[in-house]
Amino acid sequence: MASTLKDVARLAGVSVKTVSNVVNGYPHVSTDVRRRVEAAVAQLGYRPNAxxxxxxxxxxxxxxxxxxxxxxxxxxxxxxxxxxxxxxxxxxxxxxxxxxxxxxxxxxxxxxxxxxxxxxxxxxxxxxxxxxxxxxxxxxxxxxxxxxxxxxxxxDVAGAAEDATAHLLRTGRRRIAAIGGCPPGPAGVPQPGTAGYHRALREAGLTPVPGHLLPARRHRRADGYRAARDLFAGPVRPDAIFCFSDPLAIGAMRAAFDVGLRVPADVAVIGVGDIEEGRYSRPSLSTVAVDTxxxxxxxxxxxxxxxxxxxxxxxxxxxxxxxxxxxxxxxxxx
CATH class of the missing domain: 3.40.50.2300 (Response regulator)
Structure with a gap:
């Protein structure tokens, strides 16, 4: 037999009206009451009659x-x-x-x-x-x-970029490149992720190597691969790469392999997103996990x-x- 609003109200210890307010998304319900109602809804398997x-x-x-x-x-x-x-x-x-x-x-x-x-x-x-x-x-x-x-x-894109770059710095890397960032906009203000990357380097007393910040049109493996190949072919090879997404990072790791570099011995790589593929790649991918x-x-x-x-x-x-x-x-x- 299907559960009713009354069943949910009885289990949560609130009125039927309060249950209705929670189910229908009305904002004026305390956090504690909302959680009790949601827990009762889940426990009883209640589904409103759409x-x-x-x-x-x-x-x-x-x-x-x-x-x-x-x-x-x-x-x-x-x-x-x-x-x-x-x-x-x-x-x-x-x-x-x-x-x-x-x-x-x-x-x-x-x-x-x-x-x-x-x-x-x-x-x-x-x-x-x-x-x-x-x-x-x-x-x-x-x-x-x-x-x-x-x-x-x-x-918090800026915070994620700063924390990822700081992690690379703590491992002893100093020539840290970034893939997926954007150059400053028309007013000269850097994009949030780029600003976080720069801030971490600045706090370590470093400045980005010219040509070590590369944009990516899309956050896909192929874009990360192409950008990393460009970095490895440049005059100053990075010893670490921060990628603005895990797919970019996975592409960058493949590029390192194809040019004969070892990850992480020759170049460290970190992404953002904690996708499942990164947990099982070889090597497994360091990442910034967002609470989805x-x-x-x-x-x-x-x-x-x-x-x-x-x-x-x-x-x-x-x-x-x-x-x-x-x-x-x-x-x-x-």
């Missing part, structure tokens, strides 16, 4: 997760966590991929609107502008520029709250990260 809710509220009970076509390092983990977090709040999730030209996916454009209550966007820029223009609540996830109209749950569970839970919480209260103040939340040292940055034996 059809009844649609008739009552005019909402569909469906959220969209839009990811860029380019490799987001933790896209698979993020998708899984978003589906789980949304399910605990009684929502289903449809996943859409953005296109290279940042047009909205076909299911979310104005010509063929998909009936969703809100959108989680893992891609910045014109795609975000187009989606917010449709009048749907939108929450941004991960990197990219802020938008004053949208809540955002972001990665936190990203997903907070993004879904912000979006459901925004659905319930569209005029609430815009908020920004920063996800934690941690450096995970593995074989690719081990200190060479003397």
């Amino acid at each position: 059809f009844a809710r649609t008739l009552r509220t005019g909402r569909t009970g469906v959220l969209a997760l839009v990811l860029p076509d380019a490799d987001l390092p933790y896209a698979d983990d993020l998708t899984r966590e978003v589906v789980h977090a949304a399910g605990r709040r009684g929502y289903r999730v449809v996943v859409e991929r953005g296109s290279d030209d940042e047009r909205p996916p076909s299911g979310l454009d104005d010509a063929r609107p998909m009936p969703v209550d809100g959108v989680l966007v893992g891609a910045p820029g014109e795609l975000t502008q187009a989606l917010t223009g449709g009048g749907r609540p939108v929450v941004l996830i991960g990197e990219g520029a802020s938008d004053q109209r949208c809540d955002r749950v972001r990665v 569970g936190f990203l997903a839970r907070e993004a879904v919480a912000r979006l459901t709250a925004r659905i319930g209260q569209p005029d609430a103040a815009v908020a920004e939340v920063v996800a934690p990260h941690i450096v995970l040292p593995r074989e690719s940055t081990e200190v060479p034996a003397r």
Whole structure:
């Protein structure tokens, strides 16, 4: 027999109205009460009647997760966590991929609107502008520029870059290159990840070797491979490479192998994202792991709250990260 709101309320020790507020994403519920209700929902396997809710509220009970076509390092983990977090709040999730030209996916454009209550966007820029223009609540996830109209749950890109570079410095490396960073913008202000990389070097009394900061059009293995080959062919070979994503780092390790260099003895490599492939590569890839569970839970919480209260103040939340040292940055034996 299916569980009801009353069953959840009884187990959580709250009113039926409070359970309804939590399930429907209303923001004015204390953290402790929200957690008790969510735990009771999970324990009982409660699922709201989506059809009844649609008739009552005019909402569909469906959220969209839009990811860029380019490799987001933790896209698979993020998708899984978003589906789980949304399910605990009684929502289903449809996943859409953005296109290279940042047009909205076909299911979310104005010509063929998909009936969703809100959108989680893992891609910045014109795609975000187009989606917010449709009048749907939108929450941004991960990197990219802020938008004053949208809540955002972001990665500390500058902090991750600084921590990764500092880790390489602690292993004794000094000629540290970076792949995937961007040169300063028109106003001379470096991008966050590049700023973090520079800050770690500066605190160690170092400056980047000219030509050791290479951009990458996409965060894919081939881009990391090509950039690393360029670095190895340059006048000053790096003894370490910080890559702005794990796929770039895996490509860089392959490039090192192809030119006869050993990782980590000749060159250390670290990425960002903690993708599964890096855990089982040889050598295993050191990385900066982003808490994708936190990203997903907070993004879904912000979006459901925004659905319930569209005029609430815009908020920004920063996800934690941690450096995970593995074989690719081990200190060479003397």
